[in-house]
Amino acid sequence: MRRGSIILTVAKFKKNYICPTTFILSIKSLAGQTMWYGVSTVIGRFINLLTTPIIGLLATAIQGQQGSLYAAIALLNIVFTFGMETTFFRFARDENPKSVFNVATSTLIIIGVPLAVLLIYFKDSIAKLLSIPENPHLVTLAVTIILLDGISSMPYSKLRLEGRPRKFAFIKIIGVILNVLLVFLFVSVLPWLQKNGYGGELLQHYNIERDALTYILLSNIIASGISMLFLIPEFKDYEFKLHK
Numbered sequence: 001m002r003r004g005s006i007i008l009t010v011a012k013f014k015k016n017y018i019c020p021t022t023f024i025l026s027i028k029s030l031a032g033q034t035m036w037y038g039v040s041t042v043i044g045r046f047i048n049l050l051t052t053p054i055i056g057l058l059a060t061a062i063q064g065q066q067g068s069l070y071a072a073i074a075l076l077n078i079v080f081t082f083g084m085e086t087t088f089f090r091f092a093r094d095e096n097p098k099s100v101f102n103v104a105t106s107t108l109i110i111i112g113v114p115l116a117v118l119l120i121y122f123k124d125s126i127a128k129l130l131s132i133p134e135n136p137h138l139v140t141l142a143v144t145i146i147l148l149d150g151i152s153s154m155p156y157s158k159l160r161l162e163g164r165p166r167k168f169a170f171i172k173i174i175g176v177i178l179n180v181l182l183v184f185l186f187v188s189v190l191p192w193l194q195k196n197g198y199g200g201e202l203l204q205h206y207n208i209e210r211d212a213l214t215y216i217l218l219s220n221i222i223a224s225g226i227s228m229l230f231l232i233p234e235f236k237d238y239e240f241k242l243h244k
Contacts (some may be wrong), residue, residue, distance in 0.1 A: 018138070054180075054183055054184055055216070058209070058212050062213060065211055068131065069130060069142055076119075076146045077146055077149055080146050082152070084107065085153055088157050088158075089160075100236060101158055105238060106242050113147070116146070119143045123136040144221055148224040152224070158169075171227050174227065178219075178223040178227075181217075186215035188211075190203060190206055
């Protein structure tokens with residue numbers, strides 16, 4: 001009886017025993033990944049701050065409208081993803097990650113797309129609520145950004161789950177850099193070229209004061225779209241399904 005207890009205790013010990021070397025390597029790997037995620041976030045936010053002095057060149061009213069729009073975008077980003085990233089991590093560790101990714105992504109699409117269509121349908125009312133009644137098309141552009149960010153949240157989560165922080169950081173930083181460069185192009189470079197007689201007919205009707213918000217949102221859409229192109233390989237084995 002005693003011998004059986006000893007054997008059982010040894011078996012449990014072997015099952016739960018973690019080799020010190022393996023433990024140290026795991027800690028190093030975790031620290032490395034955390035560094036990449038942290039660095040990409042810090043660098044991304046720092047680069048994004050560069051848009052502040054650029055947008056500061058615009059009229060105060062435009063800056064206020066831009067702030068209201070992006071506050072609404074941040075809020076609706078939460079609504080569109082509705083905690084799906086957390087759910088993905090929770091289930092992907094215990095079940096088939098591919099199956100969980102398929103279900104999570106499909107759920108985001110089947111809820112996000114109709115919601116986006118609904119918001120665009122009521123864009124005139126939303127534009128009035130955001131104090132931009134004369135520019136309801138800005139709501140359409142903002143919803144496009146939200147939808148792209150919502151769908152891309154799943155491949156980003158997949159990269160984190162699979163321990164690929166370098167690709168995660170690269171795509172995040174590239175997206176931010178593209179956004180800043182495009183805002184700089186639309187808000188500073190093209191108006192300067194127009195003012196100095198360059199561009200000819202191409203810039204004849206360019207009006208940054210009138211269309212500033214349109215160009216700022218377009219910059220974001222282009223940057224998000226290009227980031228999505230880098231994420232396409234993560235959809236290689238994707239299948240639309242709403243259950244495992």
